[in-house]
Amino acid sequence: MPPINPLKILNLAPFADSRSATMTWLQRLQGALQYGWRWFWEYPAQERLAQVLAEHLDRRFLLVLNLAWPNVQGPFPPILLGPSGIHLLMPTLLRGEFRVREDRLWVYDTRKQRFKPHKPDLVQELLQYRQRLEDFLNRHLSSPIAVEARLVFLHPSTYVDALQAQVAPLMVDGLARYLDQLSHQRKYQRQHIQQWLELLQSQKEASTVAEEPVRESPRATPRPRPTAHRTAARSRRAAPARKGPRSRKRGPLGFTRQQWIVLSVLAALNILLLVITLALILMTS
Numbered sequence: 001m002p003p004i005n006p007l008k009i010l011n012l013a014p015f016a017d018s019r020s021a022t023m024t025w026l027q028r029l030q031g032a033l034q035y036g037w038r039w040f041w042e043y044p045a046q047e048r049l050a051q052v053l054a055e056h057l058d059r060r061f062l063l064v065l066n067l068a069w070p071n072v073q074g075p076f077p078p079i080l081l082g083p084s085g086i087h088l089l090m091p092t093l094l095r096g097e098f099r100v101r102e103d104r105l106w107v108y109d110t111r112k113q114r115f116k117p118h119k120p121d122l123v124q125e126l127l128q129y130r131q132r133l134e135d136f137l138n139r140h141l142s143s144p145i146a147v148e149a150r151l152v153f154l155h156p157s158t159y160v161d162a163l164q165a166q167v168a169p170l171m172v173d174g175l176a177r178y179l180d181q182l183s184h185q186r187k188y189q190r191q192h193i194q195q196w197l198e199l200l201q202s203q204k205e206a207s208t209v210a211e212e213p214v215r216e217s218p219r220a221t222p223r224p225r226p227t228a229h230r231t232a233a234r235s236r237r238a239a240p241a242r243k244g245p246r247s248r249k250r251g252p253l254g255f256t257r258q259q260w261i262v263l264s265v266l267a268a269l270n271i272l273l274l275v276i277t278l279a280l281i282l283m284t285s
Contacts, residue, residue, distance in 0.1 A: 006054035007082075010197075012204055013066040013075070021050035021065055029266065031066075035074045045091035046078055048154050052172075053080070056179035062193065068204055069132065076129055079200070081193050084185035086145060088133060090126045091152045098158065100151065100165040103127060122151055123167050140199055150178075 011018050015030040023031070023043065032040035046065060053063055061082035066075040077090040097108035099115055105123040106115040130149040138144045152170045153160050160169045170178055 002055045003058040005059040007057040007061040007063055008059050009050060009054075009063050009065065011065045012068065012201075016066070021047050021063070023047070035066075039074055042092070045093045045154055048093070049078060049089060049091040049152060052154075052175055053179065056176060057082070057183055060190075061182075062197065064197070064200060067200055070203070072132070076133070077126065079133070080182075081196050082182065083188050083193075084182040085187055086133070086137070086147045086196060087182070088126065088130050088147055088149045089152050090122060090129075090150070091154055092122060093155050094153065095155050095158055098153070098160040098169070099163065100160065100167060100169050101163045103166045105151075123165075126151055126167055136203060137196070137199060141195070 009019055009021050011021060013023075013027075013031060015027050015034075016023055028040055028043060031043065050063060050065070053061070057080075061080060064076075064079040064081065067079060068075050077088055080087040080089055098118065099106040099108070100123055103123055105118045105121050107118040108114070109116050126149050130147050134145075134147045137147070149167050150170050151167050152172075152175065154172050154175075156172055158171065160171060162169055
C-alpha cells in the first residue's frame with residue numbers, strides 16, 4: 001500500500017513545477033532547448049522513477065530533480081535524500097540484455113552473439129556525477145559521507161547482470177525491495193537532510209551565476225584622455241559596431257524568436273503526421 005504522505009519532490013528546472021516530476025510536452029521542449037535533446041528523450045525515465053519512489057517512500061525522503069552544476073552540460077540525475085543517506089539514481093528505459101563489468105556498461109549484440117560496449121556509457125557518466133557530488137559535499141561537511149550510485153533499469157523486459165561492478169544495477173522487479181530496505185534505515189536525522197539540501201541549492205545558484213556573462217566595471221581601469229586622433233578612430237569603429245547583433249528579445253512565455261521557430265516546426269510536423277494517419281485510416285476503412 002502506498003504511503004499516505006509520499007516523498008517530497010523538488011524539481012529545480014526553471015520551467016517546471018517545483019513540487020512535481022511530471023512535465024508537459026511544452027515544458028519538455030523548453031528543457032530540450034536548455035539541456036539538449038538527449039535530456040528530452042531520457043526525461044520520461046525520471047518521471048517513471050519518481051512515480052515508483054512515491055509508491056514506496058514517505059515524506060521523510062526528498063527527491064531532487066534537474067540540479068544544474070557549474071561547467072557541467074545538462075543537469076544531474078535524480079538525487080534521493082533521506083534517513084538512509086544520499087542516493088544518486090540514474091534511471092533508464094533501455095531495452096535488451098546488459099552487463100555492468102567493473103566500470104563499464106555492455107549490451108548484448110544478438111547479431112554477433114556477444115557483448116559490446118554500450119554508447120553512451122551510463123556507468124562512466126554515473127561515476128563522474130558521483131565523484132563530483134562527493135567531492136563537493138565533503139568539502140563542506142564536518143564528517144565525510146559516501147554517495148550511493150545506482151543505475152536503474154525501468155523497462156520490464158530488460159535484464160542486467162554485474163561482474164565486479166563499481167555501480168550496482170537495479171532492475172525494475174528488484175526496485176521495490178531496494179526501496180523497502182531504504183525506508184527502514186535510520187542513519188541520519190532531519191537536520192542532516194536539511195544541510196544537504198541547502199548545499200545542493202547553493203550549488204544550483206552558483207551554476208546560475210556562472211551562466212551569466214561577466215561584466216567588467218567601468219572603473220576597473222583608468223581611461224586615457226582622448227586625443228583628436230583617438231576620437232576620430234573611435235568614431236570610425238563605432239559606426240559599424242551599431243550594426244552588430246542585438247540582444248535577444250523574449251516574447252510570450254519567455255521564448256526567444258529562434259525557440260518559437262523550433263516549436264512551430266515541431267507543431268507542423270505533428271499536424272502533418274496526424275493528417276497522414278487519418279488518411280491511412282480512411283483508405284483502409
